[in-house]
Amino acid sequence: MSEGDKNTLDSADIMRIMELLPHRYPFLMVDRIIDIDGDNSAVGIKNVTANEPHFMGHFPGQPVMPGVLLIEGMAQTAGAICVHSRGQSGSPKLVYFMTIDKAKFRKPVLPGDQVRFEMRKIRNRTNIWKFEGIATVDGTKVAEAEISAMLVDGA
Template sequence: MSAFSSLSHKPNNGRLQLKMHTVSASLEIHDILAFMPHRYPFSLVDRVLELVPAKRIKALKNVSINDPFFTGHFPRHPIMPAVLILEALAQAAALLTIARELRKPESKHYYFLGIDNARFKRVVEPGDQLILYVSAGRNMRGVWKFDARAEVDGVLAAEANLICSVTDVTV
């Protein structure tokens, strides 16, 4: 069952109706696309395997030779760019924040403020399933800190501390 299947896609004074609190749940691609602004080729989360709002998320990126970045990175030995692994982790963090904030994404902007302690331990290649783990840390005045790591087959591929901001959209 999808985590957002109990979620009304209709706004309620700009707030979403989410009927889960500490229940671990999952999200399918349709739910992700409904709440994230990213689209192909920059949508880097294919599925949310577990979601505990305000606490943690476990998500999946299926790495395909058809991903456009493999054309030039690198033609004879394709590997996923490290910066895109960080972006996938940031998108998972945004989904975690959306579940916490209970607001329609159109009413918020999500931005990177910083990346600390980024380490890359394993190359990520076409055919890999990149599992994204993000845990929420502190949240002060719209600035979130996250501990994030990405694994392939249970082996650490990357880890970082992410700092993101959540701001209201002003028209």
């Protein structure tokens, strides 16, 4: 297997995502990751369903996915890239948010939508990573942001 093959993974199902990240339901915001290109980019997929707990209060009768959860989905997709790129198995590593910049919310995300979190690495230095991301539904941009995070070994 060449170095390029080792660092490229076509997709990660929910079981693989749970190996990479410590998040669990109801706070796991990514159902699948596709098009992983080493530590450079990936696309996270979130299938939005009406039975998710945040819809009971945001907003009753007119459910809208909270923007902060869209940002969290971006961060989880980026975190999975970071952990995957280290090539280590075992207990999940922790990814701590450091900054959220240039966040914009363009359209509401509703139950029944499928959100694509398209993440691209801007840079990383040691254990600090910065990504830019856009969230789309059916090809329409619904949110965007730049995020940075610190990857630390779990206990």
